[in-house]
Amino acid sequence: MIRALYNLLWYVAALVLIPTWAVGALLRPRWRRGALERLGLISLPADCKAPLHVHAASVGEVRAAEPLIQALRARGLGPLLISTSTPEGRQAATDRWGDEIPTVLFPFDFRPLVQIWLRRAQPRITILVETELWPEMIWAHRDHAIPLALVSGRLSDRSYPRYRMARPGLRSIFAAIEVKAVQTTLHAARMIRIGAKPTSVFISGNAKFDSPIATAEQGEAYKLALDFKGEGLLLIGASTHQGEETACGRALLAAREAGVQCRLLVAPRHLERVSQGRSDLEALGLSVDLRSTPGVVQNADVLVLDTVGELTSVLGLADVCFVGGSLARVGGHNVLEPAAQARAVLVGPHTQNFVSEISTLQHAGALCTVRDGKGLADVVVELLSDPVKRDTMGQAGQLAVRSGSGAVDRTLSVLARRWPEIIGEGR
DSSP: OHHHHHHHHHHHHHHHHHHHHHHHHHHOHHHHTTTTGGGTOOOOOTTOOSOEEEEEOSHHHHHHHHHHHHHHHHTTOOOEEEEESSHHHHHHHHHHHTTSSOEEEOOOSOHHHHHHHHHHHOOSEEEEESSOOOHHHHHHHHHTTOOEEEEEEOOOTTTHHHHHHTHHHHHHHHHHOOEEEESSHHHHHHHHHTTOOGGGEEEOOOGGGGOOOOOGGGOHHHHHHHHHHTTSEEEEEEEEOTTHHHHHHHHHHHHHHTTOOEEEEEEESSGGGHHHHHHHHHTTTOOEEETTSTTOOTTOSEEEOOSSSOHHHHGGGOSEEEESSTTTTSOOOOOHHHHHTTOEEEEOSOOGGGHHHHHHHHHHTOEEEOSSHHHHHHHHHHHHTOHHHHHHHHHHHHHHHHHTOOHHHHHHHHHHHHOTTTSSSOO
């Protein structure tokens, strides 16, 4: 009954979504790429038979999946197939793996389209990264008797109340996910409260602690950012949202007023906000260049990273890193990536989506929470003026990340016990 109602809603929504999507595909090249895949019409290489399928929603989940994918490859398991829900996620996976691993978009969560996709892909197992719970995707796996696992699972403070409200309809969804490997005891308890069987829930840790540290060899973005940094210090605003570019720009100006030679690199979370972010920075009297502009002016005050998948490779150049979505009421973004590269990390007060990560770094003395834009400016000035303090924070963060590693090995152990014929020591 619930499934029929869910798909009926998709039939109704299609009357609006399909024309909107068609117009968008005509006007926006980003929408056209992968358009057929949204309908389930994927085309895979001939050697991608019965793949291990890893589904990662967007860029953040692709990053979280990287150590798991590396571990699967190290065991000689394959072929592998990656799917994402967003074009940005697909681009990030393609940038990372190229032609080594096929990457496609998962279709709209509508029964006929999901069925087409699964018949074409024919995965022998699907691994969902974090909490990507599309009902029809999950029900369809059960229909086809395809094993389904959730890894590095979590239910954030933001999403948990919504899941609790939908608890009656979630039982069949959670029952179809045979293994749920979650990050912490808190997330395990939440999973169980909303309908997961306790015997199917395992605490494996956060795979983001196992993410590899980027190196200078990872691309041209690093070289450009290194040249842009020059002889001064570098403040990075990572994954910024509305108003946060302005806050970072004001922090830059405050540091310069205090006599600190520094520049700012900003990476908006969503590329469609690049123009607005640039305008906000220029309104402060700052000169701004875009990463994608050929022959950028190296004398600019601010460099905006308007590309996908390059932020991680430049984080190691930061002297101080502000992680966005935290002054804006978004819930925060991944603080472990800059911490893993021994950077001092700053966030705003709205970090409810990353409670365990924030807590880990706070207890280590590696992260500072500011109340507002003024607080950000004050702490940026303090840290850029105090190399000992910021280096101490950075080293503490890197140690905390390394101490929290091991989630991938624990996850694979759980999966291997459940499906030894699929997740073993190689084929």
